[in-house]
Amino acid sequence: MNKRRILVVDDEEHILELIKFNLESNGYEVYTCENGEESLRFLEDNTMDLMVLDLMLPGIDGLEVCNRIRRMSGHEKLPIIMLTAKGEETDRVLGLELGADDYMTKPFSIRELLARIKAIFRRTEVKEEVKGKILKVKDIVIDTEKHEVTVAGTPVDLTLKEFDLLKILIENRGKVLSRNLLLDEVWGYDYFGETRTVDVHIRHLRKKIGDDESGEYIDTIRGIGYKMK
Incomplete structure (x- = not known):
């Protein structure tokens, strides 16, 4: 079975390294980008199974990235887990309404992130069997x-x-x-x-x-x- 491909987008290098290391240790193929523009360019030429997207990015923020992805051919249904240091409900609701599938507030537990990723892939596998x-x-x-x-x-x-x-x-x-x-x-x-x-x-x-x-x-x-x- 091919490895699930995950794109992680965050402007904090230590966050990228932490997530990448733990996801790769759990058998995923991981790619990283440090800003929204880079992630959109990357998706023009690559297909992912899931995206972990930070809200507070330099330039184009995570909300706008999410909004653009939902209008990109071939990526309309890409599962997106949004990360942010902001805990206000308005940001959470905005992210969900723009098409994010899940939402986690920093600091977050790697174990919980892994659990949420696995839950999304379990649902995908069930749908593939129907x-x-x-x-x-x-x-x-x-x-x-x-x-x-x-x-x-x-x-x-x-x-x-x-x-x-x-x-x-x-x-x-x-x-x-x-x-x-x-x-x-x-x-x-x-x-x-x-x-x-x-x-x-x-x-x-x-x-x-x-x-x-x-x-x-x-x-x-x-x-x-x-x-x-």
Whole structure:
């Protein structure tokens, strides 16, 4: 089996060395960049399986890098874990809404970073094993083999987390799924009560499937979680 390829972007040399050493020790193929411009140039010629991206970069910051990657052909669904020394919720929410799959605040535990990376790859492997499964709710159609979603025949571009959320909601249509259950199933580890993450992704998902105003598909169950109608 080929090694998973991970790009790490951070302007602090010791952080790059620390992450690179530990990821390589765990069997990953690791590439590093020290700024946003360099990382975007690198991705023009290289395909990665995951990206660890610092928010506070010189020049183009991590939020803008994330935003541009989501518009780059071939990298739209690249899993991104965002790192930052800033702990404000506004930065976390911005990163998630721009398409980051996960968010860690410096200083962070290498063990936790490894756990989150492994969780993302486990979900990827599960999706690769699913063959020919079509899920439907009203005008929403999910092709799990092709990892494609359409609403009323129109393709909808979802991030990895948004796709996983929509899939689990449809598979459990009519059931109320708590925020903690969704965190466990979609993120694959204990998120220490940061259920706000689920709300951000659900809001973004609703907007993309045209549910933000109509409320046709997803119900919010106050104080508990969500269900697919």
